[in-house]
Amino acid sequence: MITAIVLIHADAARIPETAQALADLEGVTEVYSCAGDVDLIAMVRVRDHEQIAEVVTGHVNKTAGVLRTTTHIAFKSYSRAEVEAGFSIGE
Template sequence: MITAIILINAERTKVNEVAERLADMPEISEVFSVSGNYDVVAVARVAYNDALAELVTNCLQKIEGIEQTNTMLAFKAYSRHDLEAMFSLGGTED
């Protein structure tokens, strides 16, 4: 499995639309609107390099509002937190 982090600059008025379109894509596992130099961060997980190339150079190009992307490949995961469990509402009261 190949994991890529895609940093995205979007038109100011289309950030939400871009994020929603990305979230609907099967190759994209997570999408975040962020502060800083980028507007949206997407985490892509694909089986092959060719699938990532297709995603970045063809599929993302068709999303209206994306102005620029910067794609980083993840080499190794150092944390395997279960985010759903980490943010669950089943906490205990003191």
Template sequence: MITAFVLIRARGDRIAALGEAIAELPQVAEVYSVTGPFDLVALLRLQDLEELDDAVTQGILALEGVERTETLLAFRAYPKKLLDQGFALGGE
């Protein structure tokens, strides 16, 4: 299984609609609206690199309002407890 993060720069008036449309793509597990140079981040779970290519080029990039993407491949996942702590707001 391949895990990829797709950073997406979108036209300002299309961010919310794109977030919803991207979340509906079959390979997409989650979509987040974020701060910084990109507007959205999509978490994809895929069987192989061909599926990644299809998801990005024929899926995400084909949507109206997507200006640019950058794809990051995950090498390793760390224990869930550590990931939960990293995303916790306010700490424990």
């Protein structure tokens, strides 16, 4: 599974509608509205790199209200349980 984090600049007047439209796309698992440098963050999870291109450039970028995107590909995920297990000495 490949995870991409897509930072999205959106039309401020359309953020709720844009977020819902993005969340409805196949391959998009979550969409967060947020404060800061970007308006929305979408998590894309697909099986291969070609699908990232299809989802992001073929669908996310063409969603009404999306003005600009920046995509980051995740190499490895870390969860709290994994980090704590790494420091455990077999209790």
